[in-house]
Amino acid sequence: MTDFRYLVVGGGMVADAAARGIRELDTEGSIGILSEEPDRPYARPALSKKLWTDPDFSWDEKVDLHTEETGATFLLGTAVTAIDRQAKTVTTADGQTHGYERLLLATGGRPRGLPGLEPSERVLDYRSATDYRRLRELADAGAHVAVVGGGYIGTEIASGVVQNGARVTLVDPDEIVGGRMFPEDLAKAFQQRFVDHGVQLRLGRRVERGTEHEGGVTLTLDDGSTVEADAVVVGLGIEPATQLAADAGLT
Numbered sequence: 578m579t580d581f582r583y584l585v586v587g588g589g590m591v592a593d594a595a596a597r598g599i600r601e602l603d604t605e606g607s608i609g610i611l612s613e614e615p616d617r618p619y620a621r622p623a624l625s626k627k628l629w630t631d632p633d634f635s636w637d638e639k640v641d642l643h644t645e646e647t648g649a650t651f652l653l654g655t656a657v658t659a660i661d662r663q664a665k666t667v668t669t670a671d672g673q674t675h676g677y678e679r680l681l682l683a684t685g686g687r688p689r690g691l692p693g694l695e696p697s698e699r700v701l702d703y704r705s706a707t708d709y710r711r712l713r714e715l716a717d718a719g720a721h722v723a724v725v726g727g728g729y730i731g732t733e734i735a736s737g738v739v740q741n742g743a744r745v746t747l748v749d750p751d752e753i754v755g756g757r758m759f760p761e762d763l764a765k766a767f768q769q770r771f772v773d774h775g776v777q778l779r780l781g782r783r784v785e786r787g788t789e790h791e792g793g794v795t796l797t798l799d800d801g802s803t804v805e806a807d808a809v810v811v812g813l814g815i816e817p818a819t820q821l822a823a824d825a826g827l828t
């Protein structure tokens with residue numbers, strides 16, 4: 578069992594900010610960061626933006642937040658499964674126990690998936706650096722990527738991927754791309770940029786179901802039509818990851 582004065586569950590941008598904030602007040606207390614992800618905290622917004630549009634945007638300089646500067650200990654690829662508030666310990670999926678004086682839950686959110694389609698090498702609920710790396714491989718291979726959801730993440734990914742030489746089909750229930758985000762004139766101009774760059778638009782349509790098969794994914798839309806793609810990116814928003822807190826009796 579390892580004990581930390583400050584233990585953070587979750588390794589996102591909040592974990593980074595917390596470690597830096599702690600160090601402003603306590604230069605010596607031990608900080609542990611337990612994260613499911615294999616990467617140290619990084620600037621998540623870059624995954625759908627500059628990493629696709631700026632070849633000089635390097636992971637080490639611009640994306641990695643270098644939280645190690647705080648002296649925090651990272652336990653990566655480590656999911657916390659339970660909190661014992663009496664004993665002041667957490668348990669991880671691999672059966673380890675870690676004690677704490679102060680505990681911060683920074684578990685963020687989990688992406689909503691598509692019914693019937695589990696995340697896989699071809700089904701990316703786009704949230705993590707692992708998803709970015711996989712999508713980059715697919716885009717570099719000139720794959721046909723179906724993007725479901727025309728919100729920020731969906732439109733950013735569609736733009737990024739099509740600019741890198743892959744084929745993109747964007748499916749969204751709105752009649753105009755960006756219709757929920759922008760006034761109509763602006764949304765029309767926004768949409769035209771996608772058309773000009775060759776993005777296939779399937780608007781006014783919802784995905785009813787998806788099926789992964791060898792070599793690809795088939796999406797069935799609510800008019801019965803289908804989209805055949807090498808991979809699908811699901812951009813349908815997130816749900817707060819509150820189960821761990823709820824299981825520990827926290828409201």
Ligand SMILES: Cc1cc2nc3c(=O)[nH]c(=O)nc-3n(C[C@H](O)[C@H](O)[C@H](O)COP(=O)(O)OP(=O)(O)OC[C@H]3O[C@@H](n4cnc5c(N)ncnc54)[C@H](O)[C@@H]3O)c2cc1C
Nearest residue numbers: 587588589590591612613621622625656657684685686704
């Ligand atoms: C592609 C993309 C682009 C974005 N662009 C923008 C933008 O332009 N502007 C903006 O304001 N926001 C943007 N966001 C949202 C922003 O990145 C998030 O709001 C922010 O990263 C949330 O940080 P967080 O640390 O609270 O949570 P998260 O980033 O969700 O991090 C939570 C971490 O906790 C881990 N975790 C969860 N449960 C456990 C557990 N039980 N045990 C261990 N680890 C656990 C997760 O694996 C994850 O590493 C974007 C998000 C994405 C995915």
